Amino acid sequence: DGGITQSPKYLFRKEGQNVTLSCEQNLNHDAMYWYRQDPGQGLRLIYYSQIVNDFQKGDIAEGYSVSREKKESFPLTVTSAQKNPTAFYLCASSILPPGNGAEAFFGQGTRLTVV
Amino acid sequence: GIQVEQSPPDLILQEGANSTLRCNFSDSVNNLQWFHQNPWGQLINLFYIPSGTKQNGRLSATTVATERYSLLYISSSQTTDSGVYFCAVEPPGANSKLTFGKGITLSVRP
Numbered sequence: 001d002g003g004i005t006q007s008p009k010y011l012f013r014k015e016g017q018n019v020t021l022s023c024e025q026n027l028n029h030d031a032m033y034w035y036r037q038d039p040g041q042g043l044r045l046i047y048y049s050q051i052v053n054d055f056q057k058g059d060i061a062e063g064y065s066v067s068r069e070k071k072e073s074f075p076l077t078v079t080s081a082q083k084n085p086t087a088f089y090l091c092a093s094s095i096l097p098p099g100n101g102a103e104a105f106f107g108q109g110t111r112l113t114v115v
Numbered sequence: 116g117i118q119v120e121q122s123p124p125d126l127i128l129q130e131g132a133n134s135t136l137r138c139n140f141s142d143s144v145n146n147l148q149w150f151h152q153n154p155w156g157q158l159i160n161l162f163y164i165p166s167g168t169k170q171n172g173r174l175s176a177t178t179v180a181t182e183r184y185s186l187l188y189i190s191s192s193q194t195t196d197s198g199v200y201f202c203a204v205e206p207p208g209a210n211s212k213l214t215f216g217k218g219i220t221l222s223v224r225p
Contacts, residue, residue, distance in 0.1 A: 033213075037156075042119075042201060042215035058212065088156055092213075099211040101145035101165060104203075106158040 003027065004107035006091050011112045013078070013085070021076045021110045023091035032074035033092040033104070036060060043090060049074055050097035078112065086114045117142045117206050121216035128192050128223045136187040136219050138202030146205035146213065147178050149187050153198050161187070161200075192223045 004025045013019045025032065031050050035043040045058030049068040063082025068074050074093075078085045089110045096102035118141040128134055138147070149161040162169050162176040164185065169176055173192075178185040189196055199218040205211055 035215075040217075042217045043203075044215075045212050048212070056210065090156075090158065098205065098213070099145075099207060099209045101205060101207070103146070103148065103160070103163040104213055105160060106150075109156045109158075111156070 004091055004093055004105060006089075006107035006110050008110060009108065011110055013112065013114050015114055016080045018077055018079050019112065021078070021089055021091075021112070023074045023076065023107060025072055025074075025091075025093045025107075027093055027095070027105065028071070029093035029095045029105075030071070031094045031097045031102070032068065033094075034058075034064070034066065034074070034076045035090045035092065037088040037090060037109075046076065046089075048098060085112055087112060116212075117144070117204060117214050119202060119204055119214055119216035121200075121202050121219050124217070124219060126219060126221045128221065130192060130194060130223055130225050132192050132223075133188070133190045134192060134221070136189070136200055136202075136221075138185040138187070138204075138216060140183050140185075140202075140204045142183070142206050144180065144204040145207040146203075147185055148203045148213070149176055149185070150201045150203065151196075151198050152201060152218070158201070189221075192221075194223045194225055197221055197223045 033048040034046040049055040091107045094102040150158045166180040
């Protein structure tokens with residue numbers, strides 16, 4: 001089945017540790033995105049990538065890093081510099097880059113808790 | 116950047132009732148999507164509707180782009196319709212981003 005797979009679903013991290021969230025898509029989409037959702041809030045954009053080996057900061061990139069070495073993969077690293085990392089993280093993709101009006105599709109999300 | 120306002124913030128319905136959810140946005144858009152976030156957090160695509168009217172079963176949506184609003188109609192609501200409904204918009208232009216409203220929390224009671 002075509003879709004976006006995020007793993008793991010739940011992740012616990014100790015303070016001061018980096019952690020990497022996985023996002024894989026088999027939709028052959030060019031663009032991929034990472035969003036963060038806090039309780040009772042909408043989604044905020046962390047990073048996005050329009051094409052392999054390219055990525056751009058979103059609205060809340062501080063404390064996060066990404067890579068896009070393959071078209072189908074866009075991992076997100078939450079570094080120890082992120083002050084409030086506990087949140088729900090959602091990965092998305094679209095067939096065209098941002099600004100072209102393409103429909104976005106989302107994975108099932110990863111819930112990160114810092115303990 | 117573009118502003119997205121959804122109303123009402125919370126809605127409680129009796130099963131079988133109809134409802135209208137509203138999304139206002141502050142600028143022209145070339146993408147508008149409605150999502151339903153289920154209790155497990157997954158965002159389900161309901162409609163891709165930058166303009167016009169679409170229907171899918173008990174749900175329908177209308178976007179009046181010239182007046183900068185969109186409406187999501189739920190008819191004969193069911194308990195499984197409960198959850199959070201998000202509107203997201205993307206203005207035209209290079210590097211513009213999909214911007215989300217804060218969502219509408221719908222509770223359908225049996």
